[in-house]
Amino acid sequence: MRVSVIVTTYNRPLALDRVLESLADQEAMPHEVIVADDGSGSQTFAVVAGWQARFPVPLRHVWHPDLGFRAAEARNMAVASSGADYLIFLDGDCLVFGDFVARHLALAEPGRMVVGNRMLLSETLTQTTLVGEARPLAWSWPQWRAAQTRGEVNRLLPLLRLPGQAWRRLRPRRWRGVHTCNLGLWRTDFAVANGFDEHYQGWGHEDADLAIRLMRYGVLRKDGQFAVPVLHLWHRENDRGSETENRARLEGVLRGDRPIRAEIGLDRHAGENPSPPGANGQMP
Numbered sequence: 001m002r003v004s005v006i007v008t009t010y011n012r013p014l015a016l017d018r019v020l021e022s023l024a025d026q027e028a029m030p031h032e033v034i035v036a037d038d039g040s041g042s043q044t045f046a047v048v049a050g051w052q053a054r055f056p057v058p059l060r061h062v063w064h065p066d067l068g069f070r071a072a073e074a075r076n077m078a079v080a081s082s083g084a085d086y087l088i089f090l091d092g093d094c095l096v097f098g099d100f101v102a103r104h105l106a107l108a109e110p111g112r113m114v115v116g117n118r119m120l121l122s123e124t125l126t127q128t129t130l131v132g133e134a135r136p137l138a139w140s141w142p143q144w145r146a147a148q149t150r151g152e153v154n155r156l157l158p159l160l161r162l163p164g165q166a167w168r169r170l171r172p173r174r175w176r177g178v179h180t181c182n183l184g185l186w187r188t189d190f191a192v193a194n195g196f197d198e199h200y201q202g203w204g205h206e207d208a209d210l211a212i213r214l215m216r217y218g219v220l221r222k223d224g225q226f227a228v229p230v231l232h233l234w235h236r237e238n239d240r241g242s243e244t245e246n247r248a249r250l251e252g253v254l255r256g257d258r259p260i261r262a263e264i265g266l267d268r269h270a271g272e273n274p275s276p277p278g279a280n281g282q283m284p
Contacts, residue, residue, distance in 0.1 A: 001085045001086055001105070001108075002031040002032075002083060002084045002085045002086070003030040003031050003032075003084055003085070003086045003087075003088065003101065003105065004030060004031060004032050004033070004034055004078075004079075004082040004083075004084030004086070004087055004088070005023060005030045005032075005033045005034070005088045005090055005101065006033075006034050006036050006075060006078045006079065006082070006087060006088070006089050006090065007019060007020070007023070007033060007034070007035050007036065007090050007091070007092050008036045008038065008071055008074060008075055008089070008090070008091050008092055008180065009035055009036070009037055009038070009040060009044060009091075009092030010037070010038040010039060010040055010066075010069075010071070010092070011039075011040045011041060011043075011044065012040075012044075012092060012093055012235070013040070013043040013044045013046070013047045014047075014130045014131075015092060015093040015130060015233050016035070016044060016047050016048075016092045016093075017047045017051075018095055018129065018130060018233075019090070019092055019093070019094060019095055019096070020033070020047070020048075020051045020055070020059070022095045022096045022097075022098075022100075022137060023090075023096060023100075023101075024051070024054075024055055024056055025098055026096075026098060026099075026100060026101045026102070027098050027099050027101070027102045028099075028101045028102035028105060029056055029057050029101065030057060030084075030088070030101050031057060031058075031084055032057055032058045032059070032060065032082065032084065033055065033057060033058070033059045033060070034059075034060045034061075034062055034078040034081065034082055035048050035059070035060070035061045035062065035078075035092070036062055036071075036074040036075050036077065036078035037061060037062060037063040037064070037074060038064070038066070038069065038070055038071050038073075038074040039063070039064060039065055039066025039067065039070070039074075040063070040066075045061065045063075048061045049061075060081065062074065062077045062078045062081055064077065068201055068202065069201060069202045069203055070198070070201055071196075071206065072195075072196035072197060072198045072200045072201075072206045073196070073198045075089065075180065075195070075196055076195040076196050076198065076265055076266045076268075076269055077269050077272065079187065079190060079195060079266060080266060080269035080270060080272060081269075081272070082187070084187060085186065085187055085188075086105070086108060086184065086185075086186055086187065087184065087185055087186070087187055087190060088101065088104050088183070088184045089180035089181070089182070089183045089184075090180075090181065090182060090230070091180070091181035091182075091230075091232075093232060093233040093235060094118060094181050094182065094230040094231065094232050094233070095129075095136075095137055095230060095231040095233070096137075096230050096231075097137055097229070098137075100228055100230070103224075103227045103228045104116070104184045104224070104228055106227075107165075107168065107184070107222060107224055107227060107228070108184060108186075109222065110186070111189075111218060111219055111220060112169070112185075112219065112220055112221070112222040113178070113183060113184065113185040113189070113211070113214060113219055113220070113221060113222065114183065114184035114185070114222050114223075114224045114228070115177065115178050115179075115182070115183060115221055115222065115223055115224055116182030116183065116184070116224035116225075116227070116228040116229065116230060117158050117177075117182065117224065117225050117228075117229055117230075118158070118179075118181060118182060118229060118230045118231070118232040119153055119154060119155060119156075119158050119159070119229055119230070119231055119232065120153065120154040120155075120232050120234070121136070121152065121153055121231055121232065121233055121234055122151060122152040122153065122234055123234045124152060125147065125152035125153065125234075126233045126234040126235075129231075129233065130233070136153075136231060137231065141159075144156055144159060157226075158225065158226065158229035159229060160226045161226060161227060162226035162227070167223075168222050168223040168224070168225075169220070169221075169222055169223075170223075171221055171223060172215075172220035172221050173215050173220065173221065174221055175208055175211040175212050175215060175221075176208070178207055178208060178210075178211035178221065179207050180207050180210075181230065181232065182224070182228065182229075182230045183207075184224070184228075185214070185219065186219075189214060189217070189219045190266070191266060192217055192260070192261070193210060193213045193214050193217060193260055193261060193262060193265075194261040194262040194263075194265035194266050194267055195210075195262060195265040195266030195267075196209075196210055196262065196265060196266075197209050197210070197213075197249075197262035197263065197264065197265060198262070198264040198265060198268075199249060199262075199263065199264060200246050200249065202243070202245075202246065203243060203246075204243040204246040204247065205243075205246040205247055205249070205250040206246070208250055209249070209250055209253050212250075212253050212254060213253060213258075213260045213261075213262070216256070216260050217260050
């Protein structure tokens, strides 16, 4: 099974550098890693280019111009450029443990999407992690307990690894909490839904929209809690000026007013070969 990890990013090169560092150290490497770039500048290009020379699997950079928050389109472009059978979506500010890909694959099964969870790092811990003074991916349990006592992490339960599969299927139609900062699903299922709905521009709800449409098709949730946590680096809250409009669109899919296939989605990128920043010697 060919696996692609798709990392969404926008103008946060140091965070992306740490994420790629964690992906380069996986017990089970994916077939490829694709950076889905929502219009970053030359610093991000330099980070990706630096890793491409030494990354253990093909690392590609898919980019479009910065015309506002268009993460849905960036992710669709990345999937369209991939030949993988299985997709793992990850945000460019989420660090992964060494067993991240292996555990996603252990949970993968037909007709299911694997919904992972996250731990939120404080601003202070994020900054020390970004500059390499803290290495939380390598911490022992006592170190994590001490970090929680200092208020540097919101919770520790996601660090636990629990066995079993059946209990992970107990919330098959719960769409809340499905986020593409940590989500695994089959490319064929993603294609049936025509990927993300690119009507969603600006922050909010494109992940939930995809989850609901997939569930209407018959792709059900499988919980990845206590198996595939990620460490979410702190950042300021995104501009939510489009949240009301996006929420209204989500309500439409909840009512069943819209089809399972996104009206503007994955299929519009078939055959594209999007140029990353730096192509032809030009920098954004």
